[in-house]
Amino acid sequence: SAVISQKPSRDICQRGTSLTIQCQVDSQVTMMFWYRQQPGQSLTLIATANQGSEATYESGFVIDKFPISRPNLTFSTLTVSNMSPEDSSIYLCSVAVGLNSPLHFGNGTRLTVT
Amino acid sequence: GESVGLHLPTLSVQEGDNSIINCAYSNSASDYFIWYKQESGKGPQFIIDIRSNMDKRQGQRVTVLLNKTVKHLSLQIAATQPGDSAVYFCAENPPEAGGTSYGKLTFGQGTILTVHP
Structure with a gap:
């Protein structure tokens, strides 16, 4: 399976600021996704990161709040904009090497907003 | 949802x-299911x-059973070891009209x- 690296691994940010999270994969992957895991909760899909085009967002998530880039088949970024304490979560990058392969996750970025 | x-x-x-x-899923049209293990501080x-x-x-020491009649999924771990201690999530891949739903997983708690x- 692909090796997924996320940066930063954790951060503490002030409300009103923005944080960009990077996801780097060691091989080209077909699909990349961003998930959120709120404290003590399960995972929720934020969006599909599309290579060379705008991301596809799930219900409840919008581009202005969570802009996403995917310039190539191995890299994506997620920005959490104008943060509030409610944005404190683990943000996880996930990838699928092929359409019939399982989804794999990075170790996530643990974000605390004060 | x-x-x-x-x-x-x-x-x-x-x-x-x-x-x-054990895990109960609610979308009878889901066609793909996954089990994940999450250790503290990891994805x-x-x-x-x-x-x-x-x-x-x-698989190796693990078996997944799917009962579509009652929408139930289970994970069996044989000869459980201390290293198996973690949070286990089931996830389903419900279909999506008009496009591919692959990778858009719905996770259990x-x-x-x-x-x-």
Whole structure:
């Protein structure tokens, strides 16, 4: 399976600021996704990161709040904009090497907003 | 939206025992299911998956059972070890009209497995 690296691994940010999270994969992957895991909760899909085009967002998530880039088949970024304490979560990058392969996750970025 | 596994149960077992973790899913049209293990401070780790045309699949020390009639998924871990202690999530891949739903997983709330030596 692909090796997924996320940066930063954790951060503490002030409300009103923005944080960009990077996801780097060691091989080209077909699909990349961003998930959120709120404290003590399960995972929720934020969006599909599309290579060379705008991301596809799930219900409840919008581009202005969570802009996403995917310039190539191995890299994506997620920005959490104008943060509030409610944005404190683990943000996880996930990838699928092929359409019939399982989804794999990075170790996530643990974000605390004060 | 629909949900999978509304509760966060806890399962405690002795080392060497077999563990069974259960999950109820709600979308009868889901055609792909995955089990993940999440250790503290890490992302979910893929354990095993199963497609809806199967009712059982075995891996190394793990077996997944799928009962589509009652929309139930279970993960069996044989000879449970302390290293198996983690939160286990089931996830389903519901279909999406008009496009591919691959990778758009709906996760259950998780089960905390604690293995005592």
